[in-house]
Amino acid sequence: MLDIHRIFESLPHRYPFLLVDRITEISEERVVGYKNVTINEPFFQGHFPSEPIMPGVLILEAMGQVGGVLISQRPELKGYVFYLTSVEKARFRRPVVPGDQLVT
Numbered sequence: 001m002l003d004i005h006r007i008f009e010s011l012p013h014r015y016p017f018l019l020v021d022r023i024t025e026i027s028e029e030r031v032v033g034y035k036n037v038t039i040n041e042p043f044f045q046g047h048f049p050s051e052p053i054m055p056g057v058l059i060l061e062a063m064g065q066v067g068g069v070l071i072s073q074r075p076e077l078k079g080y081v082f083y084l085t086s087v088e089k090a091r092f093r094r095p096v097v098p099g100d101q102l103v104t
């Protein structure tokens with residue numbers, strides 16, 4: 001399990017763009033991360049004020065950041081920078097709203 005301090009060591013992202021609060025499971029091939037989504041998230045101010053939902057692109061970004069934590073644990077990849085360059089056929093099963101816990 002990784003707390004926010006270990007996540008800071010693993011990723012260059014910081015508030016307001018850090019979209020991972022904790023990692024509960026990590027192995028060589030699998031990682032599970034959480035983002036506690038609160039009404040105070042800056043993106044809710046404009047998406048949408050009367051019915052706030054987390055933008056899908058930020059859900060994908062959260063997934064990418066959790067993947068980045070996994071990659072950062074591999075010593076042979078130390079010093080490399082990785083980017084998510086495309087996503088095909090992404091489907092969102094339901095909206096992510098304030099109070100939800102996003103599991104990636």
